[in-house]
Amino acid sequence: GMKSHEHHPDVVAACRMLATKVIGKDSDWQIGKTKVFLKDQEDQMLEDLRDKMLTKRVLIIQKVVRGYFQRRRYLKMRSAAVIIQKFMRKIRQRRRYIKMIRGFRRLQATWRARKLTRRFREMRRRILLFQCRCRGYLKRREFNRRLRSIIKIQAGFRMILAMKQLARLKYEKKMKDEAERRRREEEERLRREMAEEEARQEAERRMKEEMGRLERERQEQEERERREREEKRKEIERAEAEAKRRREEDVDDSKMVDEMFGFLPEETKQKSEGDAPSAFKDLEKGRQEALDTEEGETETDGKTILFPVPEVEEDLSDYKFVKFAATYFQGQATPSYIRRALKLPLLTHRTGPERWTALAIWVVILRFMGDQQDPKVQTQQPEKESGGTISRVYRTLSRKFSKSKDMKVLEGSGGPAAGPDSGASPESDEKEKKKRRKLISMTLKKKSRMVQDMAGELSGETESGDLASAASANPEQAGPTPEKLFPFLRRASSNLEKLHFIIGHGIMRPEMRDEIYVQICKQLTQNPSKASHARGWILLSLCVGCFAPSETFVKYLRSFILDGPPGYAPYCGERLQRTAKNGTRHQPPSWLELQAVKAKKPLMLPITFMDGNTKTLLADSATTAKEICVHLSEKIGLQDPFGFSLYIALFDKVSSLGSGSDHIMDAISQCEQYAKEQGAQERNAPWRLFFRKEIFAPWHDPAEDPVGTSLIYQQIVRGIKFGEYRCDKMEDLAEIASQQFYIEHGGTISPDKLHHLIPAYIPDGIVQSMGTDKWVNAILTVFKRRFAGKGSIKSQRVREDVVVYAKYKWPLLFSRFYEAYKFSGPSLPKNDVIIAVNWTGIYIVDDQEHILLECSFPELTAVTSSRTGRGGQNQGQSFSITTVKGDEYTFTSMSGEDIRDLVLYFLEGLRKRSKYVVAMMDYSSPGEGSSFLSFKKGDLICLEEDDGDRKSGS
Numbered sequence: 001g002m003k004s005h006e007h008h009p010d011v012v013a014a015c016r017m018l019a020t021k022v023i024g025k026d027s028d029w030q031i032g033k034t035k036v037f038l039k040d041q042e043d044q045m046l047e048d049l050r051d052k053m054l055t056k057r058v059l060i061i062q063k064v065v066r067g068y069f070q071r072r073r074y075l076k077m078r079s080a081a082v083i084i085q086k087f088m089r090k091i092r093q094r095r096r097y098i099k100m101i102r103g104f105r106r107l108q109a110t111w112r113a114r115k116l117t118r119r120f121r122e123m124r125r126r127i128l129l130f131q132c133r134c135r136g137y138l139k140r141r142e143f144n145r146r147l148r149s150i151i152k153i154q155a156g157f158r159m160i161l162a163m164k165q166l167a168r169l170k171y172e173k174k175m176k177d178e179a180e181r182r183r184r185e186e187e188e189r190l191r192r193e194m195a196e197e198e199a200r201q202e203a204e205r206r207m208k209e210e211m212g213r214l215e216r217e218r219q220e221q222e223e224r225e226r227r228e229r230e231e232k233r234k235e236i237e238r239a240e241a242e243a244k245r246r247r248e249e250d251v252d253d254s255k256m257v258d259e260m261f262g263f264l265p266e267e268t269k270q271k272s273e274g275d276a277p278s279a280f281k282d283l284e285k286g287r288q289e290a291l292d293t294e295e296g297e298t299e300t301d302g303k304t305i306l307f308p309v310p311e312v313e314e315d316l317s318d319y320k321f322v323k324f325a326a327t328y329f330q331g332q333a334t335p336s337y338i339r340r341a342l343k344l345p346l347l348t349h350r351t352g353p354e355r356w357t358a359l360a361i362w363v364v365i366l367r368f369m370g371d372q373q374d375p376k377v378q379t380q381q382p383e384k385e386s387g388g389t390i391s392r393v394y395r396t397l398s399r400k401f402s403k404s405k406d407m408k409v410l411e412g413s414g415g416p417a418a419g420p421d422s423g424a425s426p427e428s429d430e431k432e433k434k435k436r437r438k439l440i441s442m443t444l445k446k447k448s449r450m451v452q453d454m455a456g457e458l459s460g461e462t463e464s465g466d467l468a469s470a471a472s473a474n475p476e477q478a479g480p481t482p483e484k485l486f487p488f489l490r491r492a493s494s495n496l497e498k499l500h501f502i503i504g505h506g507i508m509r510p511e512m513r514d515e516i517y518v519q520i521c522k523q524l525t526q527n528p529s530k531a532s533h534a535r536g537w538i539l540l541s542l543c544v545g546c547f548a549p550s551e552t553f554v555k556y557l558r559s560f561i562l563d564g565p566p567g568y569a570p571y572c573g574e575r576l577q578r579t580a581k582n583g584t585r586h587q588p589p590s591w592l593e594l595q596a597v598k599a600k601k602p603l604m605l606p607i608t609f610m611d612g613n614t615k616t617l618l619a620d621s622a623t624t625a626k627e628i629c630v631h632l633s634e635k636i637g638l639q640d641p642f643g644f645s646l647y648i649a650l651f652d653k654v655s656s657l658g659s660g661s662d663h664i665m666d667a668i669s670q671c672e673q674y675a676k677e678q679g680a681q682e683r684n685a686p687w688r689l690f691f692r693k694e695i696f697a698p699w700h701d702p703a704e705d706p707v708g709t710s711l712i713y714q715q716i717v718r719g720i721k722f723g724e725y726r727c728d729k730m731e732d733l734a735e736i737a738s739q740q741f742y743i744e745h746g747g748t749i750s751p752d753k754l755h756h757l758i759p760a761y762i763p764d765g766i767v768q769s770m771g772t773d774k775w776v777n778a779i780l781t782v783f784k785r786r787f788a789g790k791g792s793i794k795s796q797r798v799r800e801d802v803v804v805y806a807k808y809k810w811p812l813l814f815s816r817f818y819e820a821y822k823f824s825g826p827s828l829p830k831n832d833v834i835i836a837v838n839w840t841g842i843y844i845v846d847d848q849e850h851i852l853l854e855c856s857f858p859e860l861t862a863v864t865s866s867r868t869g870r871g872g873q874n875q876g877q878s879f880s881i882t883t884v885k886g887d888e889y890t891f892t893s894m895s896g897e898d899i900r901d902l903v904l905y906f907l908e909g910l911r912k913r914s915k916y917v918v919a920m921m922d923y924s925s926p927g928e929g930s931s932f933l934s935f936k937k938g939d940l941i942c943l944e945e946d947d948g949d950r951k952s953g954s
Contacts, residue, residue: 545621
């Protein structure tokens with residue numbers, strides 16, 4: 001209820017009015033102060049009325065709300081329909097508009113085509129008329145020029161005839177005057193002997209006889225001259241016929257190569273001759289015996305490439321050289337053969353030096369193919385200089401061995417010419433031996449520096465400042481020429497020099513490779529000369545073995561090769577695919593490669609193992625050390641090939657080629673060049689290839705690979721004998737000798753037998769200094785202590801012990817060495833250092849093998865590398881190592897990525913196989929009942945069941 005003071009009078013009046021109207025005035029109801037008092041009947045009636053009114057209002061609300069929603073839905077549908085209609089009308093109108101636009105464009109095109117056709121026809125008519133006038137003028141001028149020339153020739157010829165006739169008339173007049181004088185003298189003489197008339201007749205008769213004799217002599221002289229002219233004409237005809245026959249006859253490729261490279265013999269075997277390096281002379285006998293056997297086996301097995309490239313079936317019909325020429329050639333150059341000099345390079349080049357170099361290469365290609373003669377001015381005698389032809393070319397294209405760091409050390413140690421009678425003191429001899437042993441044992445692996453040195457040499461090859469001043473000049477303009485800018489073009493050169501000039505630029509400058517290939521292909525297209533055609537294919541086969549073209553031209557080149565002659569197409573195709581797979585070479589072709597091109601056969605490389613066995617493998621110009629090592633491992637059944645590398649030896653220099661992407665023929669080419677500088681011939685360069693253990697893995701187990709263990713054992717005992725591996729204690733050397741005796745002769749030892757074997761076990765200098773008897777006693781003592789009374793021990797187990805001893809004794813000698821320069825980090829005594837990576841860690845040493853820094857693998861936390869080259873050329877690489885102490889060392893080296901990959905390989909392998917974990921941070925278990933381990937930073941945790949591989953993957 002409501003309080004009375006809250007009710008207004010109008011509220012009470014309203015209640016009374018409602019009750020009177022609804023219930024009735026006479027009904028039983030009463031209005032109080034705050035309420036209306038009713039009977040149950042009236043109350044029920046009011047409730048019913050209220051329900052009816054509420055129901056009616058609810059229906060009205062529902063109707064209105066439903067109408068509202070339907071209206072909104074209707075409006076949305078209507079709006080959507082309007083939008084759909086709008087877009088449909090738009091699409092219809094758009095299509096109609098596009099159709100109209102196309103029609104108008106077609107109409108415009110037709111009208112413009114007719115307009116241009118009329119204009120073209122008018123211009124063509126005028127141009128034809130202009131051409132007719134120009135051609136008529138040119139023809140008349142040419143006719144007048146020829147007429148004047150003919151008139152001059154006729155005049156000169158007639159002058160010569162007139163002069164000859166005048167000379168003949170003068171001669172006849174002189175003879176007649178002389179005969180008349182003689183007649184008068186004879187007549188005067190005869191008058192004294194006979195009558196006047198008789199004297200006159202006799203004098204005339206004698207004069208006629210003399211004149212007849214002179215006429216006969218003149219006729220004989222004319223006949224002789226006529227016969228000489230006829231013989232000269234016949235000689236000219238024979239020479240022309242011989243030249244025509246040579247142009248039309250088939251060319252013998254082998255004979256052509258012999259003519260081009262005169263130093264190649266008629267028949268020779270593809271193997272190096274000469275004395276073997278002194279450190280490996282003990283292996284030479286077995287090598288020669290194995291070579292004969294392997295040569296026969298190789299010939300019967302067939303002449304297939306060792307690493308065949310799978311054939312890729314690809315439609316190259318759209319990649320024709322003519323199409324490439326029409327797309328990329330500049331200056332209206334054609335793809336056909338020509339013999340004149342170019343005004344512009346065939347392809348577009350960004351800088352002036354590149355354009356002038358391309359024109360110089362074109363001149364050299366013309367001369368190499370015989371389409372242009374060499375200059376007749378010979379400024380110097382190339383064959384008489386010291387070092388020979390290839391040596392002088394390498395002054396332009398590459399570094400000389402004699403200027404390299406290693407060869408200075410080698411020459412300082414005596415070199416190949418040093419002997420026992422050189423007159424050196426014992427102290428200097430000992431120093432020289434140490435240097436030689438250090439050089440052989442270190443086997444410093446270096447990247448070829450041909451690219452950098454060649455760039456510097458070629459930049460200095462031109463006249464001082466000429467190329468720089470001509471860089472901005474247009475080759476089409478008059479002024480500088482390639483012959484003026486490149487002194488190499490101003491003199492006669494051999495075919496080998498030309499070959500090295502062309503291929504050297506292709507190796508050094510990637511931007512020149514496509515230019516070289518398109519120039520060669522242009523000269524091979526529609527070449528009428530068979531000799532020039534054969535020379536061009538020989539040049540192309542040598543180029544595809546050294547460098548590949550860019551991705552833009554490679555398919556066009558493959559298509560061009562497929563359309564080539566049957567003798568060269570498959571050979572060049574295989575060489576191109578192999579070069580594209582293994583990368584660009586760093587040296588020009590070697591003598592062996594020229595032999596292979598001559599015969600179109602693979603190379604035969606004899607490789608010697610440390611046990612004296614030799615295997616001969618077939619290879620090609622693109623063969624890498626990795627391919628050779630993998631194939632050798634498969635051939636001898638090597639189960640763990642890691643750490644075995646290929647070595648090349650020349651005189652007393654041994655270099656490691658590793659087992660990576662280094663090209664074998666680059667190293668052989670360098671050896672041949674050095675041998676040539678020393679006065680020997682290329683084919684007699686005494687290089688040798690060896691298969692040796694270079695580095696151990698930290699997890700290396702000799703028992704897992706018996707074949708590898710035997711090879712390493714033979715390498716170790718040989719190295720000990722020749723001083724490569726040195727033992728500090730006499731007991732260690734005696735123990736190894738006793739193990740060697742046990743492996744070779746079993747458990748029964750005899751002092752007499754051992755006495756004869758001491759020189760084969762112990763280095764000669766140590767035997768002479770200590771005496772044979774002392775060594776016999778030491779070896780007998782060790783042998784009895786180690787093998788006596790212990791039953792039969794397998795020889796393989798003893799070999800494994802020797803290998804394990806060498807692994808732990810000489811870790812630095814079983815390392816991979818890299819030249820480097822310390823760029824940043826904590827200071828070291830020297831910045832020019834050598835980085836040695838072996839199974840124990842990373843060593844930073846100097847050139848005297850003094851250890852400057854030693855980092856074991858557990859001390860390393862990060863190893864990274866980056867390239868520092870520009871313009872796509874690998875000018876250098878940098879790598880960094882970070883230790884647990886927080887020290888970071890950054891080095892620059894040509895082998896930065898190789899060092900990083902090797903160290904990461906060791907770290908990853910150790911991490912997978914390790915049973916130990918080092919805590920890098922503190923950790924506490926959640927509670928007493930937790931199974932998690934609590935540890936402190938730096939704690940060493942031992943894994944009882946899992947290893948690092950399982951734990952890292954858990």
